[in-house]
Structures are given as structure tokens and as C-alpha cells.
Amino acid sequence: MLEVALKARRGSFLLDVECRLASEWTVVFGPSGSGKSTLLRLLAGLDKNERGDTAGVVSLDGQVVTETARRVWRRPGNRRTSLVTQRSSLFPHLGVEANVAYGLGSLDRANRETRVAEMLELVDATDLVNRRPQDLSGGQAQRVALARALAPGPRLLLLDEPFSALDGVASDALIGRLQTWARANGVQTVLATHDATDAFSTGAEVALLREGRLVSLGPAAEVLQDERERIALRLMTP
Amino acid sequence: MDWQAFALTLKLASVTTTILLAIAIPLAALLVLGRGRWLAALEALAALPLVLPPTVLGFFLLVLLGPRTSVGRGITVVLGHPLAFSFDGLVVGSVIYSLPFAVQPLVAGFAAVQPNLVDAARLLGAGSAKIVLTLLVPLARRSLVAAAVLSFLHTVGEFGVVLMLGGDIPGATRTLSIVLYNQVENFDYAAANRTAAILLGLSVTALATVYLTGQIRGGRRA
Numbered sequence: 001m002l003e004v005a006l007k008a009r010r011g012s013f014l015l016d017v018e019c020r021l022a023s024e025w026t027v028v029f030g031p032s033g034s035g036k037s038t039l040l041r042l043l044a045g046l047d048k049n050e051r052g053d054t055a056g057v058v059s060l061d062g063q064v065v066t067e068t069a070r071r072v073w074r075r076p077g078n079r080r081t082s083l084v085t086q087r088s089s090l091f092p093h094l095g096v097e098a099n100v101a102y103g104l105g106s107l108d109r110a111n112r113e114t115r116v117a118e119m120l121e122l123v124d125a126t127d128l129v130n131r132r133p134q135d136l137s138g139g140q141a142q143r144v145a146l147a148r149a150l151a152p153g154p155r156l157l158l159l160d161e162p163f164s165a166l167d168g169v170a171s172d173a174l175i176g177r178l179q180t181w182a183r184a185n186g187v188q189t190v191l192a193t194h195d196a197t198d199a200f201s202t203g204a205e206v207a208l209l210r211e212g213r214l215v216s217l218g219p220a221a222e223v224l225q226d227e228r229e230r231i232a233l234r235l236m237t238p
Numbered sequence: 239m240d241w242q243a244f245a246l247t248l249k250l251a252s253v254t255t256t257i258l259l260a261i262a263i264p265l266a267a268l269l270v271l272g273r274g275r276w277l278a279a280l281e282a283l284a285a286l287p288l289v290l291p292p293t294v295l296g297f298f299l300l301v302l303l304g305p306r307t308s309v310g311r312g313i314t315v316v317l318g319h320p321l322a323f324s325f326d327g328l329v330v331g332s333v334i335y336s337l338p339f340a341v342q343p344l345v346a347g348f349a350a351v352q353p354n355l356v357d358a359a360r361l362l363g364a365g366s367a368k369i370v371l372t373l374l375v376p377l378a379r380r381s382l383v384a385a386a387v388l389s390f391l392h393t394v395g396e397f398g399v400v401l402m403l404g405g406d407i408p409g410a411t412r413t414l415s416i417v418l419y420n421q422v423e424n425f426d427y428a429a430a431n432r433t434a435a436i437l438l439g440l441s442v443t444a445l446a447t448v449y450l451t452g453q454i455r456g457g458r459r460a
Contacts, residue, residue: 092355103361148362229282
């Protein structure tokens with residue numbers, strides 16, 4: 001259960017979100033510039049409130065990870081939250097195996113290797129284990145970045161359009177495997193996207209974000225009714 | 239050729255460079271990764287030796303480390319001798335004088351590392367030390383080499399601070415720059431030519447090493 005009550009100012013942009021996300025898989029839907037990435041960065045703890053431009057509370061499973069009034073701010077990496085963004089952000093000087101193992105410092109070598117192999121298999125990237133990031137395509141890099149984010153065993157997985165470099169079939173297959181894995185491991189997932197098909201295909205709860213405000217929260221069929229009609233009309237138009 | 243001065247100069251440059259890197263790497267990382275207005279003041283302080291005349295810096299250190307101040311007296315009690323006019327004193331002066339030559343290339347190199355990589359490391363639980371050692375230093379290795387070489391060469395060619403703080407004590411504070419100065423003062427231009435040629439050779443060799451390292455690694459990136 002993810003509970004969010006946040007107000008954050010970034011220049012002239014104001015993000016104002018208050019919601020309780022109980023679904024295993026939530027899609028934050030909105031056009032570019034609606035505040036999806038800002039929201040996910042705040043949930044991940046990356047934007048610390050140092051200039052007083054952020055106020056509010058974030059709690060995960062009842063445990064407060066951010067509360068600006070009490071100056072509570074759990075650092076990223078210490079809130080069991082992973083974030084995968086559109087840019088794969090693989091460390092260019094490390095191979096694929098070392099990249100995936102980066103967050104597994106607490107494990108011994110044998111367990112680390114096993115975990116890396118499991119995660120690469122999950123994202124269908126086992127054959128990339130000995131490659132360098134420079135030798136990967138955009139889609140391959142995104143798969144490895146996802147494996148790296150999953151490896152430490154997050155409780156909350158934040159995905160900021162991380163499948164943009166994959167084609168539709170590959171993206172759907174990967175999301176399907178990821179949903180199964182997340183359900184089995186009790187990982188709550190929040191996927192930010194401006195692609196309505198991501199919301200419909202996953203049967204997720206949808207949080208609709210417009211100009212920094214949460215305007216609707218519920219099943220995809222209800223929240224994205226207008227969007228569904230727009231897509232259908234577009235498909236029928238010769 | 240004054241081989242004693244040559245050896246002392248290399249020893250001073252090596253010790254200074256080692257200490258400088260140990261100070262400059264965390265300092266540069268703090269300047270790049272840290273937040274707060276006080277960091278601008280810290281950066282200005284670290285860059286001060288660039289614009290401060292060496293003789294002024296040497297004079298300040300001579301007074302600070304001498305018996306007139308409590309700091310100087312305290313050091314004398316701890317070490318058993320004053321820092322001024324000793325090799326240790328030269329090291330202190332050299333470290334302060336060459337600090338910007340180590341810090342500035344590292345700041346530039348660390349700042350060139352993409353912020354999304356630092357964010358990714360943080361999300362994977364890396365603390366500041368791990369980010370510096372496993373991310374910033376390897377990705378800014380050319381800047382590290384540049385910082386080391388510039389610090390080394392700057393110390394080798396140092397004159398004002400050495401003269402003010404160390405004087406001219408053979409085997410203790412007489413470096414090649416002091417030897418060259420003495421040779422010119424004595425109109426021994428042949429010897430001065432040889433000493434200057436050695437200093438020039440050291441500089442060219444070190445700089446060539448930096449640029450060759452960059453070419454062998456195939457790029458001009460940080």
C-alpha cells in the first residue's frame with residue numbers, strides 16, 4: 001500500500017497529488033509534462049526537499065519514508081524502492097553482470113551470481129551477461145537496467161516509461177513476465193506512461209495526471225474512457 | 239648537477255601529489271555532489287592559491303607555522319621541531335599551494351559524469367564513498383591523471399613558497415628551483431642551463447604521458 005500526499009514546486013510547475021494506491025499494478029497516465037517523472041522521482045527519494053519546494057508525506061506499507069514536516073527523508077536505496085527510467089543509465093565502465101550485481105553488495109559471491117542470473121533470465125537477457133553497455137541496443141539496455149533494479153528485491157518498483165525502446169510485442173511479453181514476478185514476490189509496481197495501451201493491456205488501476213494534479217483514480221476502463229474512444233476512432237478512420 | 243636537490247624535488251613532488259589526491263578526491267566529490275551555498279565559499283577557498291602570489295602564501299605559512307603563533311608552537315611541541323625550514327613544512331606549503339591544480343580537474347571530471355548514473359547508484363543503495371570510488375573515479379580517470387600530473391609538476395617548479403617557507407637548506411629544503419636561482423645569481427649559466435633543461439624535460443615527459451594516455455584510451459573524455 002502506497003500512500004502519497006505531496007505538493008512540489010519545480011519552477012512554475014506545481015505537482016499536487018494525494019492518493020492511496022492499493023493495487024499491485026498502478027499506471028500513472030498523463031501527457032508529457034503532466035508531472036509523472038517528478039512524482040516518481042519524489043517517491044524514489046531522489047529529490048530531497050532542500051529548498052523548501054516540496055511538502056507532504058509518502059508512506060509504503062504504513063512505514064513513512066518521506067515526511068517533510070518532521071524532516072523525515074529516507075535516502076534512495078534505503079526505502080526498498082527501485083526506479084527504472086527511459087534512459088537505461090547503465091554504468092558504462094562495468095559489464096552487464098557487474099551492472100546487475102551493483103546493488104547486491106551484501107550478498108556473498110555465489111548468491112550474487114545466482115541472483116544476477118535469475119534477474120537476467122526474468123528479463124530475457126541471459127545471453128547478454130558478458131556484454132558491455134556500449135554493445136547493447138536500446139531495448140537490450142533497458143532490459144538489463146530493469147534486471148539491475150529488480151536484483152536488490154524492492155518492495156516498490158517505479159517504472160518511468162522504461163520499455164520505450166522495445167517494440168510492442170517484446171514490451172507486452174516483458175510486462176507480462178514482470179507482472180507475474182511482481183505478484184509472486186509481493187512487489188507493488190507503479191508504471192508512468194503516456195501510452196494508454198500500457199494501461200489497458202495490464203488491467204491496472206489508473207491514476208490520471210493532468211498539469212500536475214491527480215484528476216482521477218480507478219480502473220482503466222473507467223478512467224481512460226475518453227482515451228479508449230479516441231484510440232478506437234483512430235483505428236477505424238481509414 | 240645537484241643530485242641531492244634533484245632527489246629532494248622528486249620526493250617533495252611525490253609526497254605532495256599523494257597527499258593532494260587523498261584530499262582532492264573527496265573534496266571535489268563534495269563540491270560536485272553536495273548541496274548548499276557554503277560549497278561556493280569552499281570552492282573559492284580551494285581556488286585561492288591560484289590567484290594568491292606564492293610569496294604571500296609562503297609568508298602567511300611562515301608566520302602561521304612559526305613560533306609566534308599558538309598553531310606553530312603546538313606543532314613544535316608535537317613534532318619536536320618547527321615546521322618552518324623543514325621538509326615537512328615544505329610538504330604542507332606545497333599541498334596548500336598546489337591544491338587547486340588537483341581539485342579543479344577532478345571537479346570538472348566528476349561534474350561531467352551524467353547525474354542519472356549517480357541517481358542509479360543511489361537507488362541501488364550506494365553511499366557517497368561507494369559512488370566516488372566505483373563511479374566518479376573510474377569514469378573521470380583522465381581527470382585523475384591530469385590532477386596527479388599537474389600537482390606533481392606544479393610542485394616540481396615551485397619557487398616562491400619554497401623559498402619563503404623552507405629557505406635554502408641542502409638536503410632538507412633546497413629544491414631544483416632554488417638551485418637554479420642560486421646558479422643564475424652566481425652567473426653560472428652553464429649549470430643553470432642543465433638544471434633548467436632537467437625541469438623542462440620533467441614537464442614535457444609528464445605532459446606527454448597525460449596526452450598519450452588519453453590517446454591510447456581512444457578519446458578525450460573525462
